[in-house]
Amino acid sequence: MAITLPDRYFARVTRISVREDLVEAGFTHALIDMDNTLLSRETHDVPRDVKQWLGQVRAAGVQVCLLSNNWHQTPYRIAGELDLPVVAKACKPLPHSFIVARGKVGARSASTVVIGDQIATDVVGAHMLGMKAYLVCPLAEKDVMSTALMRDFERMVLGERLPEGLCSAECAADASCAPSACEGGQA
Secondary structure: OOOOOOOEEEOOHHHOOHHHHHHOOOOOEEEEOOEOOOEOOOOOOOOHHHHHHHHHHHHOOOEEEEEOOOOOOHHHHHHHHHOOOEEOOOOOOOHHHHHHHHHHOOOOHHHEEEEEOOHHHHHHHHHHOOOEEEEEOOOOOOOOHHHHHHHHHHHHHHOOOOOEOOOOHHHHHOOOOOHHHOHHHOO
């Protein structure tokens, strides 16, 4: 598989089935991006359904570490609220931060999935170290300038591929893939 192609592509992080897509797929560890994957850039909060999903992930025995390129205090605040280890200022896709995050939860590449909303950081970084990568649509359309510029590249890489777990035909027709338009991200 090409380094830029995600192994799976989901409409929202909560569309990843804990049982089928994580546990039964053999993943015991997950390195999860924060901004626009778990934390909405619009509200600066972790939505309730995302918190519930994280609780299910942890209850299933999957160990999680947050992995963020964010250079502010937000990753530490969110990690504290969610009681999760964190690696911030990650400089993804460079390998060092992925290795540090993996070490924080005792993970090995074969049993670890990286979940995030960006191909150039999350998917490429995961694949450089032999980990699987699940791409999710961003929680909000609001992005920092550098990320916004990369969204055109992502659309080119993904082509006609639609994310799994779209809630309606309207969402499928929306080129920006804004699953947040679906109430709570649920069908």
